[in-house]
Amino acid sequence: MPMPDGPFFALDADETRTLLDAGSIILVDVREPHEFAQAHIAGAVNLPLSRFDPADVPTDERKRVVFSCGVGMRSFKALEMAKDAGLSVDTHLGGGLKAWLAAGLPVERG
Numbered sequence: 001m002p003m004p005d006g007p008f009f010a011l012d013a014d015e016t017r018t019l020l021d022a023g024s025i026i027l028v029d030v031r032e033p034h035e036f037a038q039a040h041i042a043g044a045v046n047l048p049l050s051r052f053d054p055a056d057v058p059t060d061e062r063k064r065v066v067f068s069c070g071v072g073m074r075s076f077k078a079l080e081m082a083k084d085a086g087l088s089v090d091t092h093l094g095g096g097l098k099a100w101l102a103a104g105l106p107v108e109r110g
Contacts, residue, residue, distance in 0.1 A: 002091055008079045010094030011066060013103035016041075025066045026058050027093070030078045039107040041068065041100060049074045054085035068093035068100075 002009035019025040020043055029040055030049040047056055057065060067075035067089065075092035082089040093100065
């Protein structure tokens with residue numbers, strides 16, 4: 001169950017994995033390409049915050065979009081930008097990749 005994070009919601013790592021495994025979310029990683037290449041969650045789409053355009057956020061009416069980053073700060077900023085652009089994206093991975101790794105969950109490299 002997502003927890004409130006200001007005007008948005010934060011999923012923990014286990015919730016995010018469950019939703020990814022179920023195919024019910026699109027995970028958008030807003031870290032820079034070199035960070036994404038070092039380690040990322042399998043299936044994540046990379047849209048770096050430095051050149052983030054809400055119009056580029058993938059959509060699928062059957063799936064919820066969830067932003068992620070390194071620790072949860074940039075994903076929160078992406079949520080604000082998406083909201084300002086009129087998108088209905090309201091959820092991120094709380095604690096980002098750091099929380100994912102702390103939960104012992106796998107990452108892809110490259």
